[in-house]
Amino acid sequence: MKINVFIQRKNENHALNVNSIKEIFNRLNLNENEVIIVRNDEIITKEANLNENDKIELLSVISGG
DSSP states (O other): EEEEEEEETTTEEEEEESHHHHHHHHHHHHOGGGGGEEETTTEEOOOOOOTOEEEEEEEEOOOOO
């Protein structure tokens, strides 16, 4: 299914034909522990199901001390 993915850190948009969040991370060679996953403006987990034409945003996790 076609999924639109925006990677905040790189300011990149991708249109991918994938079925899961795990596939997105594998195809884009990203570390799932470094981002917050947002689908259609709602935070989700990597186990969430995807739907055709979902808009996924991968937001960078920032920590400091």
